[in-house]
Amino acid sequence: MKNFKEKADLIWKVADLLRGDYKQSDYGKVILPMTVLRRLDCILKPTKDKVLNYLPKVETLKEGAKDIALNKIAGHSFHNRSSFDFDKIVADPNNVAANLRNYINGFSTSAREIIEYFNFDDHIDRLDDPKADILFRVVKSFQEIDLSDMESIEMGYTFEELIRKFAEQSNETAGEHFTPREIIRLMVNLLFIEDIEILTIEGIVKTLYDPTAGTGGMLSGGEQYVKELNPKAELKVFGQEINPESYAICKADMLIKGQNPSNIKFGNTLSNDQLAEEQFDYQISNPPFGVDWKKAEKTIKAESDKKGMDGRFGAGLPRINDGSLLFLQHMISKMKDSGSRIAIVFSGSPLFTGAAESGESNIRKWIIENDWLEAVIALPDQLFYNTGINTYIWIVTNQKSDKRKGKVQLINATGAKDEELVKEGELEFNRFWQKMDRSLGNKRKKIIENGSERGIGFITNLYGNFEENEFVKILPNEFFGYWRITVEQPLKENGKVVKSKGQPKPDTSLRDYENIPFLKKDADGNLVQQTIETYFEEEVIPHLPEAWIDHSKTKVGYEINFTKYFYEFKPLRPLANIKADILALEEKTLETEKTVLNS
Structure with a gap:
């Protein structure tokens, strides 16, 4: 595989042109849609003339039929029927804005919709404004970057690297739409590890769904895992996202990598499930922590009252200020009878909030008594961009292996037991996490990604081995x-x-x-x-x-x-030891005072 980071760095440098006219956290609003446009431009170049030559033959067809016919000529699930491309746009520097708009409007519906959700038309005006006057330079810089020499998966990695870079620029707001990649990797490991034998079957086809898709990082992480495990496997991905820009990025990522972008839906998953009839083999999600569901309250309560257990929310409704468990119920409704697996990350609240027979307690009761809760993994604090709280991964499935039936596995991966941090270079490590050399918002730690002795590998092994030790407890459902x-x-x-x-x-x-x-x-x-x-x-x-x-x-x-x-009780230190420490500290203080006075 070519070095996708080198391509990402080339594109990243274009963002320097925006300095002074855009906040650094907003660079992605220009660079990401431009990356999509340039990639599509490079893909379509070999067949562009064929599409333009064929265009008169389909002018009388309805838009949908026209798209199908021209997509076939283009050899892709999209096409562009504008006479412009990047080469022609930069050849006319006095009319870049008008020609760029003409070019964008020439895309087939699915591709054009992605650019529209970026609200990129507003940025064309901003970049073309005489005060900035940088539109031509931005387009010219992209025209000089060749993105035609990359496989779809390589371009996907490049795009995701850019998403990560721009998300980290925005720090606090990034957490709403972007999950740190090491957490995704851990969740994906836990999601698939029980099914490795199935996933290595040649030609196997499975589905993965994320109801809070964000920019698509979890879907991409799942796809990457399966491809690394079995290049001949196919993982079809689906998702829904409520934020327009995140939706555009996610859909663009799917288009770039050759996935079906129509599988990504826009809207509120809880109040408007646009994949209502679908069920999936695997599901993964990082729903918002502690976010209220007032906007969807009427619809959710109506479904709960009308459909009961035949709907998504029959088990119970959590308090209005935290809808996390609504997302889990939604995902459980999409499990296949033949077996599905779910990985979802929560704050601590869904574990214990709510007294007996409250909405939260009833939801936990329903999940545990149905023997769906397979494991809960406690993670360190300070892993996310927009919160420093401790988080927990839940693994939920209706296909537990025989050894797991009737039991729940708890894994304490917080690092609390590792009192002594081992120095390694300039960073500090313990068994599970690594201090970051630079904080990103509230993110000051990351789970160690490499090696089976620590971090992701160690936690995955704890889960897969299913044996009790100082980090693992295996308890009956009751x-x-x-x-x-x-x-x-x-x-x-x-x-x-x-x-x-x-x-x-x-x-x-x-x-x-x-x-x-x-x-x-x-x-x-x-x-x-x-x-x-x-x-x-x-x-x-x-x-x-x-x-x-x-x-x-x-x-x-x-x-x-x-x-x-x-919890492990730690006896108080002997009084004699405490007294000795105090005396030693006093002696050290006196020595320091003497040094200062004599200098």
Whole structure:
């Protein structure tokens, strides 16, 4: 493969022309659509004259039929019927804006739509304004970059390298539409590792879907993984994206790489699923963290009420300020009966937010009781551009292997256990992550990409080996369930129990609640079933002998308390050691003072 980074660097240098007229974070709004136009220009050049010569024969056809006929002549899923190309545009420097518009309008519908979603027409005016007067130089610079000598996948890598560069320029806003590539690689590894034997079958065809596609990084990451594993495999990708610019970039990426761009849809996935009838072999997503779903509330609630479990949101609705679990329910609705796998990254909230029988708890209950939750992987903090919080990858599937059935694997990949950082060059490493030499917004760490001993390889092996160790716990599904009971105590007046219909009347001021896990550890440390009654007799009655349970208020809940499961008690340091450290520090301070005073 040619060095795609060299091509990306050539294109990147064109952005220097925008300096002073554009903010650095906005360079991509010009460079990315221009890259798409130049790539399409290079691809279509060998057949451009044939298309123009054939054009009179199809002038009377309707637009759709005309596109089909001219695409066939062009030999691609798109064509350009304008008399202009990049060579002719730069040959007329006084009319660049008008000729460039004519050229763009000459593309077939699917290609032209991509440029329109970039809102590139506005930038033509801005670049052509006398104050800037850089449109010709930008077009000329691209005309001098030959993009015809690259395979589709190579051009895809070039385009994705540019997307990454421009996303990192915008730091805080990048996280809304761009997932760091090492996180994508890890998620893709976890998504596909159980199916390696299937994916290495010659000629195998599978589908991958991302309901929050952003710029298409996750779809591209999945496609790259499968191609590296089996060049003769085909992974058809699908997605939907709500942000117009991200949608344009994603669709352009698919077009450049030879995927079907019509598989990428525009709009709100939750309120307007444009792939409603589709199901997929694999799904992957990084939905927005902690973003409310007020705009889609009416539609989502209507679907939940009307369709119930026959719709996407029958299991429950989370609180309005975080729609993360809505995306997971949506993805579960797209699992094939024959088996599908999902990788999705969340904040900590979906693990434990919501009391028993709340929307969140009911969704977790539905997923776990159906034995769909395969694993949860806790990642380090400070991995994303726009947030420093800890994140978690969930693996969800309706095709668990026999050894995984009825169990959930938890992996603690936060690096919390690695107290000593090992120096390696100018960077600091631990088992899972590496400090970045330059922060990008809130991103100050990255998961180590190379080698099986650390980072991506190590986490992937922890997952694939499915063995308990200091980083891994394997727990039965029931472990995450609990009863929430209401504990009442009698109302007393003058020391006597007040009764109503012969029964003690509860004192609401003394009312309390207990969460009783479905499972408890026996004397040997094994998990065993427990009952509400046994727990109550052993844990409550000794302290509150007159208490009773109001069974009419008992609820069932599910939560995943990661911190508690991996917590290890560390005894306090001996007082003598602390005293010795303080004395040593005092002595060092006195020596420093003497040095300063004597200098």
